[in-house]
Amino acid sequence: MIIEDVHYRIVFDSRGNETIECEIIAGDVVAKAMAPSGASTGSEEAVVVSPSKFEEIEEDVAKGLIGLSVFDQNSVDEALKEIDGTENFSKIGGNFAIAASLATAKAAAELLGLPLYAYIGGAFANELPYPLGNVIGGGRHAEGSTSIQEFLVIPVGAKSFFEAQRTNAAVHKELKKEFKRRGIFAAKGDEGAWAAQISDEMAFEILNEAVQNARDQTGVEIRIGIDVAATELWDGERYVYPDRKLTAEEQIAYIAELADRYNLLYIEDPLHENDFEGFAELTNQVKCMVCGDDIFVTSPKRIAKGLEIGAANTVLIKPNQNGTISGTAMAVKMSKDGGCSIVVSHRSGETEDESLAHLAVAFNAKLIKTGVVGGERISKLNELIRIEELMDKPRMVRI
Numbered sequence: 001m002i003i004e005d006v007h008y009r010i011v012f013d014s015r016g017n018e019t020i021e022c023e024i025i026a027g028d029v030v031a032k033a034m035a036p037s038g039a040s041t042g043s044e045e046a047v048v049v050s051p052s053k054f055e056e057i058e059e060d061v062a063k064g065l066i067g068l069s070v071f072d073q074n075s076v077d078e079a080l081k082e083i084d085g086t087e088n089f090s091k092i093g094g095n096f097a098i099a100a101s102l103a104t105a106k107a108a109a110e111l112l113g114l115p116l117y118a119y120i121g122g123a124f125a126n127e128l129p130y131p132l133g134n135v136i137g138g139g140r141h142a143e144g145s146t147s148i149q150e151f152l153v154i155p156v157g158a159k160s161f162f163e164a165q166r167t168n169a170a171v172h173k174e175l176k177k178e179f180k181r182r183g184i185f186a187a188k189g190d191e192g193a194w195a196a197q198i199s200d201e202m203a204f205e206i207l208n209e210a211v212q213n214a215r216d217q218t219g220v221e222i223r224i225g226i227d228v229a230a231t232e233l234w235d236g237e238r239y240v241y242p243d244r245k246l247t248a249e250e251q252i253a254y255i256a257e258l259a260d261r262y263n264l265l266y267i268e269d270p271l272h273e274n275d276f277e278g279f280a281e282l283t284n285q286v287k288c289m290v291c292g293d294d295i296f297v298t299s300p301k302r303i304a305k306g307l308e309i310g311a312a313n314t315v316l317i318k319p320n321q322n323g324t325i326s327g328t329a330m331a332v333k334m335s336k337d338g339g340c341s342i343v344v345s346h347r348s349g350e351t352e353d354e355s356l357a358h359l360a361v362a363f364n365a366k367l368i369k370t371g372v373v374g375g376e377r378i379s380k381l382n383e384l385i386r387i388e389e390l391m392d393k394p395r396m397v398r399i
Helices: 051-065 073-084 094-112 116-124 161-181 200-218 248-261 276-285 300-309 325-337 355-362 375-390
Strands: 005-012 018-026 029-034 130-137 150-154 223-227 239-241 244-246 266-268 289-292 314-317 341-345 367-369
Touching: 005 051, 005 094, 018 051, 018 094, 029 094, 051 073, 051 094, 073 094, 073 325, 094 116, 094 325, 116 355, 130 161, 130 200, 150 200, 150 266, 161 200, 161 375, 200 223, 239 248, 244 248, 248 266, 248 276, 276 289, 276 300, 289 341, 300 325, 314 325, 325 341, 341 355, 355 367, 355 375
Parallel strands: 130 367, 223 266, 266 289, 289 314, 314 341, 341 367
Antiparallel strands: 005 018, 018 029, 130 150, 150 223, 239 244
16 A cells, blocks of 8 residues: 555644644545654754744655555655755654654554554564653743752552553642642643742652652552753753752762662653763662663664663653654664663653554553643553553563
8 A cells, every 4th residue: 555645734732832743645544643842852853843834845745755655664764864865854854754754654554454553563562661750840841840850750569551540640649739738839831740949859858748648549669760851951061950050970979869869760861961971870870770861862873872881771762853663663672782771752742642652562661751641641641541451461561
């Protein structure tokens, strides 16, 4: 079955900003996919081109894709690269590219009568990730709140995805109660996490209390993680916090101390995007998942550099950072072959497209990072509950 037509339209993301949706038409199937967008972005991730250019880009992409087999994902993705002609999709945009690439995969899966996760992952797509839930937000996601961008929870004791999501939702609810009990005004940031004018230390204190209350309710063991988003704190010489400025060495010591004090399971972007050596030093010091986002940007080239020196033991995968599904799959394979775990992640500016849930299963990710509440986040979480029902003898990945 060949691609018969390609159509783009402007839609809106969770911030109310314009983004792109792509339709791939093949036979009787019309498959749609939307591109998310990030606020905290790596400098080397695929470029986002203004959705206002959709008409001219649609013409170029349609000329390149029409007539290709919808089942030949590699050829479709290579065609997208050729249409663009740059290393980082600066001509047609990573947003336009990933929407077309993902819509192609969805069309192929529908034509074959397969769930997307089974089409992409095949026989190896037989485990579900744990949800990595953002419950307190700051940094670029909630100006005026904490310096650490995200305080995260992982329900490691859950026996099913449904139980895992219910547990994360319980933590989110308990946080609301805890903020109210302390007389602290809290609102929701970009990803549905609570944001308040509190210090990082206070955030840890409040979160620990909420986690204990949720644990008592559900009986499920819960661990804590953080996304430092350290590139946003780096001024070129120091990491800038409200009350101090830290050198790279002091930042490593600080994060290592947090890992020990709060028994952290997960630490994302603890250092700025080009400090591969600092990442490696911290990874050697702590016993937890040290995850690279801005440092890797789902780029096989940067992942290879990180693997060479042991810069992290976990890689964050964001398909729109790469621009294509096959390129994303290559980044996943390289990371796993190098001994790293995979976390598939949303963006702060998300859409209701549920495909990320399928990619997390297809890539056998340990975690899926997609918030806890909000329609654009719940769409992925509810889809994983549906996938759990579809699977024969579903099980959670080992953490």
